Amino acid sequence: MFCNQCEQTTRGDVCYQWGACGKSPEVDALQDLLVHCLRGLSQVALQAKSFGITTRDQDEFTCEMLFSTLTNVNFSADDFVAFVNRAIALRESLKLQIQALGNPAINSAIANFQPAGDQQQLIKQGKDLEFEFIGQSAKNVDIFSLKLTILYGLKGVAAYAFHALELGEHDEDLYVFFHEVLANLDAQDKSLQEWLDITLQVGKMNLKAMELLDAGNTNTFGHPTPTPVTLGVTVGKAILVSGHDLLHLRAILEQTAGTGIKVYTHGELLPAHGYPQLKQTYPHLYGHYGTAWQNQTHEFEHFPGAIVMTTNCLMPPHETYKDKVFTLGPVGYPGLQHVSIRDITPIIQKALALPGFVEESDRGTVTTGFARNAVLGVADTVVNAVKSGNIRHFFLVGGCDGAKPGRNYYTDLVETIPSDCVVMTLGCGKFRFFDKQLGDIGGIPRLLDLGQCNDAYSAIQIAVALAQAFQVNVNQLPLSLVLSWYEQKAIAVLLTLLYLGIQNIRIGPTLPAFLTPNVAKLLSETYNLKLITTPEQDLAACLG
Ligand code: FSO
Ligand code: SF4
Known part of the structure; x- marks a missing residue:
């Protein structure tokens, strides 16, 4: 198997015998096969769209299926066999509609791919594709690295788009983007810069997906309140x-x-x-x-x-x-x-x-609900606190938690952030410090839980509003982003921040294994993207 899509990948390199997450080589092969089938489906969906044929089923299916291949979502070989067959059925139904309009359906290898009849043969097909995939890396490792970044980022976008879709929010541009990226992932005629541009487009479309999800959540459940x-x-x-x-x-x-x-x-x-x-x-x-x-x-x-x-x-x-x-x-x-x-x-x-709880326990409370509406509702107080010097700096310490060592950094960082600074957080990384009593600054809590990882959208809106209030750009705000990543949604969020031109992001606990040294260097030179060091050193640099 070849999978390096998450932070806990074996030896920080690639899972090749068994997934560190528990994914078997067989399920990995079926997931690769599913992505292959989605790529063929996307080619046909784009052609169908060009003839005005409705492709909503195919669009939504593509989102859900990419989501199913995210780390720690689905470990069932039977499910992936069913998904592969459904992908082919949806592809063929579009071909029939295209032909019914008197047009020949697209005639590429992936659009004509035929899946085997049983699970073992499908696994073999998936494994063969893997070798084809790895073979591509020999040609230009940096382009291969960007293609992986694009595919993994796209999986993250799909997860958010799927949630938005469930809440009735969708966007045709987003679907077209999914299909275009998938349909052209094997293109051989693009330069490194062109692949980098597509990588940033993934960030742009993720902003759209997070915006849709924010609209879906707030329209359905109201704006979060503390x-x-x-x-x-x-x-x-x-x-x-x-x-x-x-x-x-x-x-x-x-x-x-x-x-x-x-x-x-x-x-x-x-x-x-x-x-x-x-x-x-x-x-x-x-x-x-x-x-x-x-x-x-x-x-x-x-x-x-x-x-x-x-x-x-x-x-x-x-x-x-x-x-x-x-x-x-x-x-x-x-x-x-x-x-x-x-x-x-x-x-x-x-x-x-089951017995349920037989005894009560009191472990105190934490406060959540500081999403964009709640924070921006007290924007004047926040701006005045900064102007008067009561708030010196904001830290966004957010992202994913994980099992590998090195993540105590985030707890230590939050504990050592000076008392005149505010910590905003989101994602599951917060559980390392979510119950700490950090007090408040003039009534503004020092620890603000913005929400889930997708509520990075709220963080972006808050940063943009503060920048407007101070008439500076976001990179000039007294704000430092210290992120932790684990899986593909975090990659999508990181690409969004890079697309927005946010500089000086610190990320950890390690850099993604799928970034080659050249690509990592490119990102660090262009965006000043840095790996975390020690809490003391990073704190000094952020406040310096
Ligand atoms: Fe965490 Fe898991 Fe929310 Fe991720 S629970 S690691 S980035 O799925 O999505 O933050
Ligand atoms: Fe390994 Fe992560 Fe892939 Fe699982 S998802 S096989 S842990 S790289």
Whole structure:
């Protein structure tokens, strides 16, 4: 196998025998095969669009399928076999429509690719493609590096676009972009600069996807407001909901209303408590349990109710608790029960059969909900605090958490940031410091939880508004971005920041393995993108 799409890739290089995430070489091969089939589907979809044929099914399918190949989303070979066959069926249906209009359908190898008839043969086809893929790297490693960056970034964009789509927000330009990139990923006639331009276009389109998702979330659930969230538990039956999908969380809340079951959030669903239409409508949305994704095996083991994964990051479950874990949407794992969100009866039955919490516990609260509307609502106070010198600097310490060593840097950094500075955070990386009592500056909390990783959109809006208030550009603000990355959504967000021309971003714990030294040098020279060093050294540089 050849997979280096996430931060925990083996030896910081590439997973080649078995995924460090638990992905098998067989599933990896089927994921590569699926991407290959999507590329053929995209070529036909573009042709169909040019004839005015509707391609909504193909557009939405492409988004969902790219999402399914993200790290820690779907580990099921059976699912990927079904996805491959569906991709071919959708492609062929478009060809028939093109031919019915009297036109020959596109005649490329990928648009005519025929999948084998059984799983083993499909895996072999996927593995053969892998070698073809690796072979490309020999020709120009830097272009290969950018192609991987584009593909991985595109997967991240697809995840956000899929969530937006679920909430009724979509954009034709975004779909055309997906298809154009996928259809032309094997182009041999582009220069390094042209591939770099496409890489930044991925960042641009990710901004669009995050904007759509922000609109979907706020139109459906209201603008987040600062909301205390209990970290303790109460006596009674319980369901734990993890992942990022607010719509799935709402469906679970709706279907558990009146059952006596309390619903707890896990991981990236913590910010759900800040949305008025969730918190106020469903009082049985009780609190938040646990921390970041990589601690789930311990946390899930001890949770006395049913557990639902709505998106990444799912880790291979232990035998001791796998019977109480359910998957939704694009998530899949062999042996875990996949449930339709329209009827979550199996989840409710499991929660009722399990003991639930028999004792109350009080672990205090954290406050979430400082998204763009809440922060910009007090923009004058913030601007005055900066002008009067009460706030010296802002830090955005955000991104993903992960299992590999080196991430204590972020905890240490937040702990050593001086008391006249404000820390904004988002993503699951915050769980290293989310419950720290950092106090406030003239009523402005020093620790502001902006939300999920996609709420980088809020961070961008806040930065742009502050820049306008001070009549400077964003790079001149007293603001430092210190990011942690793990999977492909973080890559998409990073590309957005680079597309916007944000300089001096610090990223860690390591640089992505798919960046060659030349490409990394190019990014560092153009954007001053830096690897984190030590909290003391970086702090001194940011405040210097
Ligand atoms: Fe984390 Fe996982 Fe949200 Fe990622 S739970 S690591 S960037 O999926 O998406 O922050
Ligand atoms: Fe390895 Fe990450 Fe790929 Fe999993 S997703 S196989 S850990 S590089």
